[in-house]
Amino acid sequence: MSGLTVKRLVAGYGGEPVLREVDFEVPEGGLLAVLGPSGCGKTTLLRVLAGFHPVSSGEVWLGGRQLTSEVPPERRGIGIVPQEGALFPHLSVAGNVGFGLRRGERGERVDELLDLVGLSGFGARMPGELSGGQAQRVALARALAPRPGVVLLDEPFSALDAGLREELRADVRATLKAADATALLVTHDQEEALGIADHVVVLRDGAVAQFARPQTIYTSPADLGVALFVGEAVTFPGVAGAGRVETPLGTLPTSGAGPGTVLLRPEQLILGPTGVPSTVDDVLFHGHDATVLLRLADGTQVRARVQGRISVRAGDSVTVSVDGPALFFEDTP
Amino acid sequence: MHRAAPALTSLSLLVAAAAVLPLAYLAVRSFERGGGVVWDVLARTRTAELALRSLSLAVAVTAACLVLGVLSAWLVVRSDLPGRRAFGVLLVLPLAVPSYVAGFTWISVLPDLTGFAGAFVVLTLVSYPYVLLPVAAALRTADPAVEEVARSLGRTSRQVFFSVTLRQIRPSALAGGLLVALYVLSDFGAVSLMRYEAFTLGIYTSYRATFDRTPAAILGLILVLLAIALTLGERRARGVVAHRGRRQPLTVPLGRARVPALAGSVALILLTLGVPVASLVWWLVEGTSTFSLADVLATTGNTVAVSAFGALLTLLLALPVGILAARHQGRLARGVELASFAGHALPGITVGLALVFFGIRFAPALYQTMPMLAFAYAVLFLPLAVGAVRTGVAHAPPVLEDVSRSLGHGRLQTGLRVTVPLAAPGILAGTALVFLTCAKELPATLLLRPTGVDTLATELWTRTEVAAYAAAAPYAAVLLVVAAIPAVALDRFVGGER
Numbered sequence: 001m002s003g004l005t006v007k008r009l010v011a012g013y014g015g016e017p018v019l020r021e022v023d024f025e026v027p028e029g030g031l032l033a034v035l036g037p038s039g040c041g042k043t044t045l046l047r048v049l050a051g052f053h054p055v056s057s058g059e060v061w062l063g064g065r066q067l068t069s070e071v072p073p074e075r076r077g078i079g080i081v082p083q084e085g086a087l088f089p090h091l092s093v094a095g096n097v098g099f100g101l102r103r104g105e106r107g108e109r110v111d112e113l114l115d116l117v118g119l120s121g122f123g124a125r126m127p128g129e130l131s132g133g134q135a136q137r138v139a140l141a142r143a144l145a146p147r148p149g150v151v152l153l154d155e156p157f158s159a160l161d162a163g164l165r166e167e168l169r170a171d172v173r174a175t176l177k178a179a180d181a182t183a184l185l186v187t188h189d190q191e192e193a194l195g196i197a198d199h200v201v202v203l204r205d206g207a208v209a210q211f212a213r214p215q216t217i218y219t220s221p222a223d224l225g226v227a228l229f230v231g232e233a234v235t236f237p238g239v240a241g242a243g244r245v246e247t248p249l250g251t252l253p254t255s256g257a258g259p260g261t262v263l264l265r266p267e268q269l270i271l272g273p274t275g276v277p278s279t280v281d282d283v284l285f286h287g288h289d290a291t292v293l294l295r296l297a298d299g300t301q302v303r304a305r306v307q308g309r310i311s312v313r314a315g316d317s318v319t320v321s322v323d324g325p326a327l328f329f330e331d332t333p
Numbered sequence: 334m335h336r337a338a339p340a341l342t343s344l345s346l347l348v349a350a351a352a353v354l355p356l357a358y359l360a361v362r363s364f365e366r367g368g369g370v371v372w373d374v375l376a377r378t379r380t381a382e383l384a385l386r387s388l389s390l391a392v393a394v395t396a397a398c399l400v401l402g403v404l405s406a407w408l409v410v411r412s413d414l415p416g417r418r419a420f421g422v423l424l425v426l427p428l429a430v431p432s433y434v435a436g437f438t439w440i441s442v443l444p445d446l447t448g449f450a451g452a453f454v455v456l457t458l459v460s461y462p463y464v465l466l467p468v469a470a471a472l473r474t475a476d477p478a479v480e481e482v483a484r485s486l487g488r489t490s491r492q493v494f495f496s497v498t499l500r501q502i503r504p505s506a507l508a509g510g511l512l513v514a515l516y517v518l519s520d521f522g523a524v525s526l527m528r529y530e531a532f533t534l535g536i537y538t539s540y541r542a543t544f545d546r547t548p549a550a551i552l553g554l555i556l557v558l559l560a561i562a563l564t565l566g567e568r569r570a571r572g573v574v575a576h577r578g579r580r581q582p583l584t585v586p587l588g589r590a591r592v593p594a595l596a597g598s599v600a601l602i603l604l605t606l607g608v609p610v611a612s613l614v615w616w617l618v619e620g621t622s623t624f625s626l627a628d629v630l631a632t633t634g635n636t637v638a639v640s641a642f643g644a645l646l647t648l649l650l651a652l653p654v655g656i657l658a659a660r661h662q663g664r665l666a667r668g669v670e671l672a673s674f675a676g677h678a679l680p681g682i683t684v685g686l687a688l689v690f691f692g693i694r695f696a697p698a699l700y701q702t703m704p705m706l707a708f709a710y711a712v713l714f715l716p717l718a719v720g721a722v723r724t725g726v727a728h729a730p731p732v733l734e735d736v737s738r739s740l741g742h743g744r745l746q747t748g749l750r751v752t753v754p755l756a757a758p759g760i761l762a763g764t765a766l767v768f769l770t771c772a773k774e775l776p777a778t779l780l781l782r783p784t785g786v787d788t789l790a791t792e793l794w795t796r797t798e799v800a801a802y803a804a805a806a807p808y809a810a811v812l813l814v815v816a817a818i819p820a821v822a823l824d825r826f827v828g829g830e831r
Contacts, residue, residue: 050739073738073739074738078739082735082736086730086733088733088751088755090755099742100741142740146740
């Protein structure tokens, strides 16, 4: 048993490959998020792993067994949770969860799983009587029931509203961990990917742009594209050298050398007693925090994220400093 | 994303070819003796007269249906007419009554109501729901905010009706109107019973009366071309969809118009449903001695057999096309589906005629046999069945099959446990509808029925032709019941959705 391993995987439709030499690993019991914009090949990756789309070249290994294109979906031991659940509308909740189990083992295992997803007593309901979040939980229980080697979740929270999404995200992570399941989740939502997974694969144009822990992806993105995709950013052009770079916010410590782009996260910009003078253009209040739009002396606008009580208003003059080092991405010739 | 299985594609292509076969053969048969003969037939005054009669009838009936359909749709959806929900159901019911049954009930009590006037009255009363239904749907889904904006800009509610509401429903009314015109042009039952020699009746008499059947083929081809033009027009008109609102439309108080509106609606229902039912009851009571129950039962048995055969064949042919259309979006799938819709434009009389010619020439063993008649039904009602298969299969989306396979079930088991249970109800309902539609079919049955096998429709028609009204009545009664079944089922279906 060694989880899921994908080696130099290539797949496509006819001419152009959609997946180009994809490599990653999910250790047993691990939760991997595949993050990428629409059209990056996420769906194709899921279809290839589940056995609905052939591999052009490369290898897929699950629990020490190689899954070639000849292994049909029903013999792979890979569970899927499609978008919006896709429950069988003609079967009850219990019928859905027990669908992949043999007749004899249904009763107890179904109860166990409904319990695990917090829906004990829902067995007799029909899918039409469930809310969106409940349907997703049933879909997860259904996929977990036959104890698959890995569960694939396809944008499982995209159809839910914001509050429910966060709650369900935590529940799904807890459920997967409690079931000791290996899981792979694809999403286009960076907050979701960084928030739920142990490891993240950033997929771009069918190739892996970065494969690392969530913190690493955020604090040390592989390139400017990944950095911009995984979070809000303040960027300036600059020339780095000797561990520092000149920016409109002052001279900042950084690595790299030569011309390139300086990147700061908005939460690195601190409004305080010292720093560069600037004017508040506007304040966008989010509840738990706020974004302050600042105009610097040279006219560039930057965003600062401010926690807690907001004491500034549009038109105020403030000073802004930078906390921590700046990321620097050298221009590629 | 998915590629269609080659077997599915080739089966669908075969069905599409079969569906356009009658039309193709009619063309071949028309030009068999050279373009000169075609020109001769075209140049005859009789041809021009037939065309003129059909077109003037179509124009008159369509105009009347537009007025009746738009008015009644507005009353049912937008006004505060008392009992408008019940009116909504009753006003649509006449759609199910076959034109020749309506024709029988009218001419048997008003024998002088023949010719243009008779055909006009009968066809208007059975086909105005073709306008009512799409217009009511458009009124229900139109965005009420547009009307509210017009009112807030200073228009009165009457002005809003003409400047805003009518424009919102215009595409739907146009599509409905073209459907009425197509129905009138293809109708054989009403015009033959009301003795109005329109194109369809002209084709039938020229086929029956003369030894040379080429003119009948040429006339049939002309009728098909007219029908195709109308069908294409209807498809285009239907394509224009009004903006959908998210709220219930506003109810407009009728005020002083309430009493006339109510009286008008009641009068329309009396004409469309009251007259047929009263006339039937009268003849049934009057003529108890003139018909034998055994005959009626035997004919009903024939009708059931013929229709079951037809519905089954139609379903078999519709399966590959419907599955292809539901699961694949390519140009091929669309082309095949379009070809299978030929029956929508083909008048029954021409399909019957084409298969008579085809059968005599290429399959004399099949001519006037059940399989040939069943094939005619299949060509005519393939659109109905393909639609049913398509929606049925759409209830079982591929993602559910994927889930089932990922849970350890193979293709066959997935089909049995997921696809069939989900798709079957819709497909069965569609097949039942085809069965009932076959049972009402007249012109093709008249031309192709096996010798000695009479259906309810042909019995009613032949007896009414010779003015044996009392003897015809029981057949009309059974047909009316047959016609009412889908209407009642449809109403329950629609009622269940609310």
